[in-house]
Amino acid sequence: MPDILVLVDHDGGTPKKISNQILTAARHHGGGEVHAAVLGEGAGAAAERLGAYGVSKAFVWDSPDADAYATEPRTAALLAALQQSGAPILLYPADPFISDVVARAAIRAGAGVVTDASDLALDGTTMVATKAIFGGEMASRCHVKGDRPQFIGVKANAFTAEETGGAPPEVVALDVTLDERSKRARVVDVVEQGGGGRPEMTEAAIIVAGGRGLGDAEGFRLIEQLADTLGAAVGASRAATDAGWYPHQHQIGQTGKTVAPQLYIGAGISGAIQHRAGMQTSQTIVAINKDAEAPIFSIADFGVVGDLHKVIPPLVEEIAKRK
Amino acid sequence: MRIICPVKRVPDTAASKKVDPDDFTLDRDSVEAILNANDEWSIEEAMRIKERDGAEVIVLCMGPEQAQTTVRKALSYGLDGAIQVTDPAIHGSDAVATARVLAGALREESFDLIIMGNQSSDARTTLVPAMLAEFLDLPALTYARKLEIDGRKLTAHRETASGHVVVEAEMPAIVSVVEAINEPRYPSFKGIMAAKSKPLSTRDLGAVGVDASEVGLANSWTQIIEATPRPPKQAGEKVDDDGSGTVGAKAIADFLAAQKFI
Ligand SMILES: Cc1cc2nc3c(=O)[nH]c(=O)nc-3n(C[C@H](O)[C@H](O)[C@H](O)COP(=O)(O)OP(=O)(O)OC[C@H]3O[C@@H](n4cnc5c(N)ncnc54)[C@H](O)[C@@H]3O)c2cc1C
Ligand SMILES: Nc1ncnc2c1ncn2[C@@H]1O[C@H](COP(=O)(O)O)[C@@H](O)[C@H]1O
Numbered sequence: 001m002p003d004i005l006v007l008v009d010h011d012g013g014t015p016k017k018i019s020n021q022i023l024t025a026a027r028h029h030g031g032g033e034v035h036a037a038v039l040g041e042g043a044g045a046a047a048e049r050l051g052a053y054g055v056s057k058a059f060v061w062d063s064p065d066a067d068a069y070a071t072e073p074r075t076a077a078l079l080a081a082l083q084q085s086g087a088p089i090l091l092y093p094a095d096p097f098i099s100d101v102v103a104r105a106a107i108r109a110g111a112g113v114v115t116d117a118s119d120l121a122l123d124g125t126t127m128v129a130t131k132a133i134f135g136g137e138m139a140s141r142c143h144v145k146g147d148r149p150q151f152i153g154v155k156a157n158a159f160t161a162e163e164t165g166g167a168p169p170e171v172v173a174l175d176v177t178l179d180e181r182s183k184r185a186r187v188v189d190v191v192e193q194g195g196g197g198r199p200e201m202t203e204a205a206i207i208v209a210g211g212r213g214l215g216d217a218e219g220f221r222l223i224e225q226l227a228d229t230l231g232a233a234v235g236a237s238r239a240a241t242d243a244g245w246y247p248h249q250h251q252i253g254q255t256g257k258t259v260a261p262q263l264y265i266g267a268g269i270s271g272a273i274q275h276r277a278g279m280q281t282s283q284t285i286v287a288i289n290k291d292a293e294a295p296i297f298s299i300a301d302f303g304v305v306g307d308l309h310k311v312i313p314p315l316v317e318e319i320a321k322r323k
Numbered sequence: 324m325r326i327i328c329p330v331k332r333v334p335d336t337a338a339s340k341k342v343d344p345d346d347f348t349l350d351r352d353s354v355e356a357i358l359n360a361n362d363e364w365s366i367e368e369a370m371r372i373k374e375r376d377g378a379e380v381i382v383l384c385m386g387p388e389q390a391q392t393t394v395r396k397a398l399s400y401g402l403d404g405a406i407q408v409t410d411p412a413i414h415g416s417d418a419v420a421t422a423r424v425l426a427g428a429l430r431e432e433s434f435d436l437i438i439m440g441n442q443s444s445d446a447r448t449t450l451v452p453a454m455l456a457e458f459l460d461l462p463a464l465t466y467a468r469k470l471e472i473d474g475r476k477l478t479a480h481r482e483t484a485s486g487h488v489v490v491e492a493e494m495p496a497i498v499s500v501v502e503a504i505n506e507p508r509y510p511s512f513k514g515i516m517a518a519k520s521k522p523l524s525t526r527d528l529g530a531v532g533v534d535a536s537e538v539g540l541a542n543s544w545t546q547i548i549e550a551t552p553r554p555p556k557q558a559g560e561k562v563d564d565d566g567s568g569t570v571g572a573k574a575i576a577d578f579l580a581a582q583k584f585i
Pocket of ligand 2: 329330331332359361362383384385386418421425439440441442443444446447448449450451452
């Protein structure tokens with residue numbers, strides 16, 4: 001049974017929800033030991049908390065260099081973790097900046113990469129990933145060939161995090177020496193637009209998304225209110241981000257993010273194919289649209305034909321009341 | 324300055340796709356193919372640099388012979404020339420193999436900047452820019468939604484979930500762009516006409532220094548073992564609001580409660 005190394009993402013010492021989900025998946029689908037690679041400032045603190053998710057060994061690189069330069073320092077650290085762990089399989093969170101690190105590491109390690117897995121199954125020593133392709137039009141199963149290291153990206157909410165209540169893992173500090181090459185892309189500023197304390201869209205269990213039907217940027221207040229009563233993230237259609245009503249990083253679809261939350265609520269979104277390509281594998285879909293013929297209804301589990309400006313305020317109240 | 328824009332030919336998102344039942348590669352003849360949307364933003368960004376600072380902009384495409392229409396489309400935006408890497412052995416290449424071929428072609432070229440889309444609409448791996456950077460030993464500023472050039476210094480705003488990170492690097496470098504970076508122009512009639520006579524160099528694997536044993540379906544490091552259409556989703560219940568909003572609101576709340584979301 002192969003050991004599995006999980007690249008753990010954390011927020012300054014607190015492991016992200018997606019990391020706990022992937023650690024749980026590693027425990028259920030591996031069979032060997034679960035190792036963790038924890039990189040960046042706060043990595044030491046994050047590692048301490050991973051025993052609860054069955055990690056036996058954590059390879060830690062707690063260094064400000066991880067965020068002072070883009071991608072390459074973390075690549076060096078990940079390669080060190082892979083080498084020390086010896087696990088033939090790496091699972092990582094499907095996240096843009098992490099994918100960059102993994103992509104570079106794959107070339108150096110001679111590893112094959114499968115992105116965006118929504119399920120896993122071990123076949124001998126090969127990890128087979130289930131993933132949606134062509135914007136969710138098809139489902140596929142794929143794996144890395146031969147004896148190469150297997151790098152597999154896992155989507156948020158594909159697995160449910162379950163604690164085991166284990167003791168803190170053995171912590172191994174990684175020895176990473178950075179050459180000048182790793183410092184070529186210098187981070188000079190980090191700008192937060194402020195997400196109102198809401199969860200990140202690609203991690204959230206629930207997403208409330210708005211489109212052109214909102215009418216203007218002010219309309220997104222309604223979407224935010226509904227999101228906040230549900231503890232949800234806010235998403236947007238391209239019509240809404242193009243109009244400047246909401247920042248582009250919230251765009252769902254072919255040229256935005258691909259999301260698969262447990263619940264997606266779309267209001268004032270027609271459900272164009274390019275939008276569906278980013279959300280149609282959501283587990284439950286609810287739509288509010290005044291046009292009964294809007295294509296979003298054909299994939300919605302529940303729909304209301306009505307004016308979102310009228311429906312959302314009492315919906316917010318109704319949810320608050322029932323909580 | 325010399326800028327190279329790698330672009331991909333992809334099936335139209337709106338077209339329904341068929342895969343080869345034996346090897347699960349896309350049946351590219353069965354669907355209408357277009358220039359990958361994200362690569363229009365990289366072309367636009369390159370064109371803006373060309374118009375502002377002066378640059379030669381070259382498009383690079385790895386794809387089958389038919390991809391020439393995609394290359395000409397890219398040229399119609401006003402680019403200066405094209406390289407197309409075509410070889411039967413490339414069919415079925417995964418991200419690593421694709422990056423390997425593009426790297427091979429780029430090693431033969433001089434360039435200051437490579438600007439590319441952050442993802443292709445069919446494979447959507449987002450891996451190729453970083454892998455290409457690794458093969459060429461270059462810094463990569465990916466997911467840029469703003470790009471500034473000052474002499475040899477590049478400053479990119481890399482989009483994050485909650486804002487952006489400002490990153491600097493010296494050229495030569497790779498930049499991948501997201502949609503927010505610009506509003507691409509439409510090709511002009513003049514551009515479309517001129518595209519027909521722009522120089523296009525077609526190369527096979529040998530010409531880009533890549534061995535056939537490193538690419539293609541058989542030699543890719545990943546394999547698809549099954550691909551099936553997802554069963555079409557059944558439309559669920561639809562409730563008409565009466566104009567008051569309360570009927571619709573209550574219906575949704577009931578549904579969410581029944582599904583245990585509240
Ligand atoms: C290459 C390419 C890439 C693309 N990528 C994306 C992408 O990543 N993401 C994306 O979303 N789109 C993308 N699009 C755009 C896509 O084709 C649609 O244009 C877009 O999704 C439409 O957004 P929308 O549903 O908000 O607007 P519309 O299609 O205009 O729909 C608005 C809806 O709101 C409803 N409405 C209006 N007023 C109300 C009201 N008061 N109450 C209730 N309902 C109301 C209307 O009935 C309508 O159905 C892409 C397009 C192309 C060509
Ligand atoms: N066959 C190809 N030829 C040229 N460029 C490509 C090819 N495949 C991918 N790319 C580039 O890599 C980017 C990211 O694609 P991907 O990693 O497949 O999501 C695209 O936007 C293109 O710029």
